[in-house]
Amino acid sequence: xxxxxxxxxxxxxxxxxxxxxxxxxxxxxxxxxxxxxxxxxxxxxxxxxxxxxxxxxxxxxxxxxxxxxxxxxxxxxxxxxxxxxxxxxx
Numbered sequence: 001x002x003x004x005x006x007x008x009x010x011x012x013x014x015x016x017x018x019x020x021x022x023x024x025x026x027x028x029x030x031x032x033x034x035x036x037x038x039x040x041x042x043x044x045x046x047x048x049x050x051x052x053x054x055x056x057x058x059x060x061x062x063x064x065x066x067x068x069x070x071x072x073x074x075x076x077x078x079x080x081x082x083x084x085x086x087x088x089x090x
Contacts, residue, residue, distance in 0.1 A: 001027075004086035012074040016083040018049075025052045030080065035073040044068050049080075054088055061085075 003017040012034040019027040028049040036042060048064045061081035072080075 002087045002089075004083050005032075006079055006083035006086060008075045008079050011079075014075055014079050014083045016080070016087045018084065018087050020054050020088075023054055025050055025054065025084075028084075032075075034075045037071040037073060041068060041070040045070055049084070058082070058085060 001017050001019050003015065005016075006014045008014065013032045014034060015031040017027075017029040017031070018025055028046045030042065030046050030049075036045065045065065045068050048068050049061070052061065052064060058078070058081045061084055062077040065077035065080055
């Protein structure tokens with residue numbers, strides 16, 4: 001499992017663990033000291049990232065995150081995308 005962290009300037013820590021298979025994200029875990037509202041949407045947020053190609057650009061990752069009706073508090077979809085790109089070695 002690959003993992004990475006991204007510290008939001010003056011904000012929260014975003015931790016990503018992910019697995020890939022045949023060029024796609026197959027298991028994404030999003031953790032950190034952030035808040036989302038409603039909290040029950042965390043698994044839906046993670047599911048939105050599964051199936052993305054490992055070479056997805058930052059905007060594709062952001063678009064997948066923003067497809068979920070959830071409020072990110074203290075961090076952004078771009079911060080999650082940055083952590084994912086780091087976990088994938090970029």
